[in-house]
Amino acid sequence: MRVFDMAAVHAALPWPFLIEALREAHLGPVPSSEVVVQSDPAGGEAQFVTLPGWAPGGPIVVKMVGVFAKNAALQPPQPAVQGLVVLFDGTTGAPLLAADGAAMTARKTAADSALGSLLLAREDVEDLLIVGAGALAPHFAEAHLAARPSLRRVTVWNRTAARAEAVVAQLRAKGRDATVGKDLDGAIARADVxxxxxxxxxxxxxxxxxxxxxxxxxxxxxxxxxxEADDTALSRGTIFVDTRINMKGGGDLAQAVTSGAITWEAVKADLFELVQGKTQGRTSANQITVFKNNGGAHLDLFTASALSRTLG
Known part of the structure; x- marks a missing residue:
C-alpha cells in the first residue's frame, strides 16, 4: 500500500489532470455513498466525519476527517479539515493507498468547483474573485485558473485583510496577477467568476x-x-449543483427555499447530468450561473481513483 503525504498528493494531482479525471468519472453512474457525522461529545463545535463511497464494480473509498473551524486561528494555522482518505480494491477489499485528508479535500473540493466553472462559466471570463482567505483559497484560485485559462486577474477579499494579503502573496509568487480586494461589493460588481x-x-x-x-x-x-449569497443571487441565477444527493443540506439553497425565493425545482442539473449531456448548461452570454459545491464521498472516490492512476 502506498502512502501519500500532503506534498505528494499536491504533486501527483495537477489541476488539469484532476479536473479532467473528475469530468471522466461523471460519465459513469453515481457511486453509493454514506455520511456519518459525530459531534464533539464535550459540546464543542468540532465534528468528525466518516464518508464511505463505493463505485459499482469499482473501488471503495473511506474518508475520515475532523472539521475544526477554529484551526485557522491557531499559531501556526492548521487546515480546518484534516484526516485520511483510504482507497480499497472493490473486488478483494485490499487497501491500495492512503492519502493526507487535508490535501485530498483541498484538491477534490477545488477541482469540483473548477469543473463547474469549465462547464458553466463563459469562455471569455477574465476577472476572478475569491471570497475568503482560508487554507482552501489559493487552491481554488489555481483550480479556476486552470479550468478557465482566459482568467487574467485574481482578487482576494477577506474580512481580515492580512489573511487576504497572505493568499495574494502566494499567488504572486507563482506569477499570478493578484490583488487584495478592499471593497467586497465593488469586487463582486467587476468579477466574471x-x-x-x-x-x-x-x-x-x-x-x-x-x-x-x-x-x-x-x-x-x-x-x-x-x-454566502442572498436570495437575490439565487433567484437571478440559473442554479446547478455538483450532486443532488447532498444539495438540501447547505444553507444557501435551503434558506432561499425556506424564504420562498426559489423552489428545489429551480436546480436545473448536477454535474452528472451536465457531463453526460442530459441537460444543457449555460445558454447565453448574459445568463448568471450559480454552482453549489456540496461535496460528497463520490468526489473523494473519484479523486483517490485518479491518484491511484499515478502509481503506474
Whole structure:
C-alpha cells in the first residue's frame, strides 16, 4: 500500500489532470455513498466525519476527517479539515493507498468547483474573485485558473485583510496577477467568476451586484445555518449543483427555499447530468450561473481513483 503525504498528493494531482479525471468519472453512474457525522461529545463545535463511497464494480473509498473551524486561528494555522482518505480494491477489499485528508479535500473540493466553472462559466471570463482567505483559497484560485485559462486577474477579499494579503502573496509568487480586494461589493460588481470559500453565517454576495454573465461558485455553506449569497443571487441565477444527493443540506439553497425565493425545482442539473449531456448548461452570454459545491464521498472516490492512476 502506498502512502501519500500532503506534498505528494499536491504533486501527483495537477489541476488539469484532476479536473479532467473528475469530468471522466461523471460519465459513469453515481457511486453509493454514506455520511456519518459525530459531534464533539464535550459540546464543542468540532465534528468528525466518516464518508464511505463505493463505485459499482469499482473501488471503495473511506474518508475520515475532523472539521475544526477554529484551526485557522491557531499559531501556526492548521487546515480546518484534516484526516485520511483510504482507497480499497472493490473486488478483494485490499487497501491500495492512503492519502493526507487535508490535501485530498483541498484538491477534490477545488477541482469540483473548477469543473463547474469549465462547464458553466463563459469562455471569455477574465476577472476572478475569491471570497475568503482560508487554507482552501489559493487552491481554488489555481483550480479556476486552470479550468478557465482566459482568467487574467485574481482578487482576494477577506474580512481580515492580512489573511487576504497572505493568499495574494502566494499567488504572486507563482506569477499570478493578484490583488487584495478592499471593497467586497465593488469586487463582486467587476468579477466574471465569483468563488466563495468561507464559513460565513450571513450572505456576503448581494445578488443585485452580479453582472449579467457572471458565474457564481458557492462552496462554504455546508450547514443549514451558513450562507454566502442572498436570495437575490439565487433567484437571478440559473442554479446547478455538483450532486443532488447532498444539495438540501447547505444553507444557501435551503434558506432561499425556506424564504420562498426559489423552489428545489429551480436546480436545473448536477454535474452528472451536465457531463453526460442530459441537460444543457449555460445558454447565453448574459445568463448568471450559480454552482453549489456540496461535496460528497463520490468526489473523494473519484479523486483517490485518479491518484491511484499515478502509481503506474
Amino acid at each position: 465569483v468563488s466563495c470559500v468561507t464559513m460565513s453565517d450571513k450572505a456576503l454576495v448581494r445578488g443585485e451586484l452580479l453582472r449579467p454573465g457572471t458565474h457564481l461558485d458557492l462552496v462554504g455553506a455546508y450547514l443549514p445555518t451558513l450562507r
